[in-house]
Amino acid sequence: MPALVTDEQNLLLKSWLGPFRVVKDYSWPLQDTCVLHVITPAGGSFVVKASTTSHHIRREIGALQGGLPGLHGKAPVLRHGSVGAGVLVTEFLPGSSVERSPAEHDPDTYRQAGALLAKLHRPAGTSGDYARKIARQTELLIRSARGLLGGDTLARAAKELARLELRPVQLVTTHGDYQPRNWLDDQGRIKVIDFGRADARPWMHDLVRLTHQQFVGQPALEEAFYSGFGKRLQRSEASVWQLENLNQALGTVVWAHKIGDAAFERSGVQRVERTLAGL
Structure with a gap:
């Protein structure tokens, strides 16, 4: 062993x-x-x-x-x-990883993945503290990112965080790392694996990685995913969506730097800039 x-x-x-x-x-x-x-x-x-x-x-x-x-x-x-x-x-x-395979660029993969995620998301109550907790984590990440991001970028991130409304949110059972590396392709049938980051969170948490990776410059993949998923972000959810993006983007920068992954750190910097630009 x-x-x-x-x-x-x-x-x-x-x-x-x-x-x-x-x-x-x-x-x-x-x-x-x-x-x-x-x-x-x-x-x-x-x-x-x-x-x-x-x-x-x-x-x-x-x-x-x-x-x-x-x-x-x-x-x-x-x-x-x-x-x-x-x-x-x-x-x-059974199945092979979707990541780095032809299936990663096939809209039907995303339609199926969206439909799977809709079934995976089950109601998990309402939290009055979730947004405040993530905001506190994000404040710490801004401090940890000093020297990794420019001073102007950090100031913009802090200003963006301060303007967000931290309201109670509806939670669901999220996957936590929903992206092609955790999808399998079994002769055209898409499956999902690796629930090690599963937790109760707002539904849009599971859309952040895809938004900054596979959906960038690929509107057909994004459209296919949402058609399978069956719903889109509402205006009332804009603050928690921005909070999730800011938290995960800054977290990527800090974590990637900690483990010495320069390419992943650069992708995190791009996510921060994309988030501050309004996606």
Whole structure:
């Protein structure tokens, strides 16, 4: 087993699955989570995720443990999980990554992805504190971005944040990282994976990454997505939409700099400028 899998986790996996063999390691070097495709002699095919430090394991177990209504065959099914041990097992979901494939540029991919997201989003109550919490986080990010962004840009970001109305917001069960690298293409059928960032948030949180990546200069992809999703941003939601964009853009700059990813940091700077320009 890979070194990231502890003895405790390995014992749990054997108690759940019996003997198994690793056929592919999907672990991402920048994360402290081990992601493995394993098979068993009985023909079982599973994905194992293990970490001793990442909160993503807890979030994914929480997102999957009750099942995902309307997404049968198009999202992972949780078979085993231990929050305490930091390990989970899902049934293997066939398909290849949409990212960097022809499907990433196909409007039908986005129509299907929009329809999947509409089913994934389930009501999760109203929060009077969410916007204030994200605004506080964004204030800290502005401070952390000193030296990474120009003084004028930081001043504009602070001014933009100060003008936003921090109202109560409706929450839904969001994915948290909804983009082509977390979509699978199974012979034209789109599926969604990796619920490690799932949480209750406003619905538009899941649209920020796409807006700054795949939708830029690609109106056909954006239109296809929203046609599948079935709704668009309303004027009353403009402040929380701007808040989500500002928070995620600044977060990208700070996090990318921390891990030494210069290209991703530059993309974060572009997101900040795009957000301040009104998208």
